[in-house]
Amino acid sequence: MVLAGNHTAQALNAHGAGDCGHESCGVCRNDPSWTPAARCEVVVCDKDAARRINIVDNRAADLGTYDFEALADPRRPG
Numbered sequence: 001m002v003l004a005g006n007h008t009a010q011a012l013n014a015h016g017a018g019d020c021g022h023e024s025c026g027v028c029r030n031d032p033s034w035t036p037a038a039r040c041e042v043v044v045c046d047k048d049a050a051r052r053i054n055i056v057d058n059r060a061a062d063l064g065t066y067d068f069e070a071l072a073d074p075r076r077p078g
């Protein structure tokens with residue numbers, strides 16, 4: 001069960017391996033050999049702890065912001 005990063009997992013599954021065919025894809029960079037991958041941590045916990053992890057992950061996203069200037073910087077690695 002994915003407790004945090006559900007959207008990342010969904011995006012990787014939706015994209016699939018290889019070049020997705022979208023022009024200038026920021027995910028695979030149109031590399032036909034690209035393999036979907038994400039950091040993963042496995043924890044063993046009870047349902048209550050799992051619920052708390054999920055709530056904190058969602059709340060952290062609510063409180064977060066984006067640095068649009070940095071994201072738009074063409075010198076930004078990525």
Ligand SMILES: [Zn+2]
Nearest residue numbers: 020025027028
């Ligand atoms: Zn792609």
